[in-house]
Amino acid sequence: MASNERKQxxxxxxxxxxxxxxxxxxxxxxxxxxxxxxADFIFLLNQTGFTRGNLSSHIARLEESGYVEVIKEFVAKKPHTMLQLTRKGREAFEEYRKSLQQMLDGLPK
Amino acid sequence: MASNERKQxxxxxxxxxxxxxxxxxxxxxxxxxxxxxxADFIFLLNQTGFTRGNLSSHIARLEESGYVEVIKEFVAKKPHTMLQLTRKGREAFEEYRKSLQQMLDGLPK
DNA sequence: GTAAACAAGTTTGTGATACAGACTAAACTG
DNA sequence: CAGTTTAGTCTGTATCACAAACTTGTTTAC
Structure with a gap:
């Protein structure tokens, strides 16, 4: 354990x-x-209580990151946005949860 | 459990x-x-690897929030900043960790 | 058939924030 | 006393979360 193994x-x-x-x-x-x-846009809108704008921009961010796939189609002549996690997104989510758990386990008591 | 207990x-x-x-x-x-x-400023500086500016502003924020107490004194004629959690800060920290844990427990698997 | 209302999102504007780099003030060094 | 080091603070900037305004198309009212 060399002396430069600091701050870990x-x-x-x-x-x-x-x-x-x-x-x-x-x-x-x-x-x-x-x-x-x-899930679709409207479902998330109802569940989360966000504004449309806010939800829209978070989705855009998740899409850019490659974490969700956004599927746009027309249903009954109306635009309809379906979301689903990509494999990458699913893995990143699991990884994130693991990190958090480690962070929590890191402290005694 | 009334029917308006939605989205919980x-x-x-x-x-x-x-x-x-x-x-x-x-x-x-x-x-x-x-x-x-x-702990003092310098200790945190070394442990975290933040820049002085960044550390300083986070400390300021924690102080404003009433989460840490900042004690400035002179040690060997040099300014010396000691930090410690307030009771409020300690409780908030525990509370935060509890929330995170709940969030993690919230999902199956 | 045109105008108002609605639906489903997107774009834009704003205020807050994280971070780094420049700056400051005091003390020590030669 | 000029320059350097120490210990922080202040300032500038890029990013971000959020809401409000806007857009595109559809349905309803007259």
């Missing part, structure tokens, strides 16, 4: 966190998609 | 989170203070 103590776990998922709004979205497997 | 499902746990502590940098600071009981 516990609270450091917090530094390794996926900031995309760390935002509670996005965590909520991903958590729904994680269990539901696929 | 699990991912909602993410909405109730203390944003002050949710920032990983501040979580790290509070985690150190939680175990160490009291």
């Amino acid at each position: 103590e516990n609270p450091q776990a917090a530094a390794a966190i996926d900031r995309i998922i760390h935002e509670p709004a996005r965590y909520m979205i991903m958590a729904y998609l994680y269990v539901v497997e696929s | 499902e699990n991912p909602q746990a993410a909405a109730a989170i203390d944003r002050i502590i949710h920032e990983p940098a501040r979580y790290m600071i509070m985690a150190y203070l939680y175990v160490v009981e009291s």
Whole structure:
């Protein structure tokens, strides 16, 4: 254990966190998609209580990150947006939860 | 359980989170203070690897929130800043950890 | 058939925030 | 006393979360 092995103590776990998922709004979205497997814009809107604009931009961010796939189609002549986690998104979500758990386990009591 | 008890499902746990502590940098600071009981600026600087400016502003935020007490004194003629969690800060930290744990427990598997 | 109302999102504007780099003030060094 | 070090603070900037305004198309009212 060389002397330059400094600062690898516990609270450091917090530094390794996926900031995309760390935002509670996005965590909520991903958590729904994680269990539901696929959901539409309106469903998420109702469940989360976000404004449309806010929801829209979080979805855009998740899409850019490659965490969700956005499928747009027309249903009964209206636009309809379906969301689902990508494989990458699912893995990132699991990884994030693992990190958090480690962070929590890091402290005694 | 009235029918208007809607949307109290699990991912909602993410909405109730203390944003002050949710920032990983501040979580790290509070985690150190939680175990160490009291630490100085330089110690935190070394442990966290933050820049002075960044550390300074997070400390300011924690102080405003009433989560840490900042004690400035002169040691060997040099300014010396000691930090310690307030009771409120300690409770908020425990509360935050509890919320996170609930959030994690919220999902199956 | 045109106008008002509605539906489903997207774009834009704003205020807050995280971070780093420049700055400051005091003390020590040669 | 000029320069350097120490210990922080202040300032500038890029990013972000959020809401309000806007867009595109459909349905309803007259």
